[in-house]
């Protein structure tokens with residue numbers, strides 16, 4: 700298993716002070732910045748686009764920016780995010796007519812590629828494309844909003860995807876997103892996740908370093 704990565708979702712940050720918020724969470728021990736892009740079409744919410752990603756890079760953020768596109772159709776916006784400084788770009792198979800082509804597009808733009816599985820999306824969407832992926836993101840809430848409760852069936856899905864990744868022999872990251880907290884992250888790690896997105900649990904806490912440290916301890920204890 701690869702070293703654990705903690706990726707705070709800026710969906711729960713104070714957008715009026717986004718640069719400071721990202722600096723603070725990275726100084727507090729976060730590894731990546733998770734960047735949720737919603738289009739009010741694929742999901743019923745509207746957030747941020749490539750201009751904000753570029754602004755974070757210009758602000759001086761050098762950590763990996765992990766872009767989660769909840770956008771349909773997805774292909775047109777991929778080059779814009781690559782130019783804006785995205786490190787990884789993940790998308791939903793339901794939002795792409797040609798999943799293999801979208802993966803190649805992301806990689807051709809110089810980014811790592813991830814595929815996102817909604818709570819009701821079967822694991823077999825990984826057939827024939829797992830060998831091209833750098834990351835699989837298992838959603839443990841329905842996409843669109845922060846602050847939702849963790850859906851327990853995500854643990855079984857993590858175990859299944861972990862087996863498939865291990866059988867592939869490739870260093871594909873297994874990311875979890877939605878309702879991740881210090882009190883469930885140990886069980887999530889034990890089920891096979893190595894990359895942990897958390898929004899409200901981190902930005903809703905007054906001491907980012909404390910909550911991230913508690914998450915890391917729980918990952919080691921549970922995983």
Ligand SMILES: O=C(CO)[C@H](O)[C@H](O)COP(=O)(O)O
Pocket residue numbers: 708710711733735767840841842843844845846847876877878879896897898899900
């Ligand atoms: O992708 C998302 C929602 O679509 C968010 O990243 C996710 O829900 C994180 O928020 P929280 O940790 O508060 O559940």
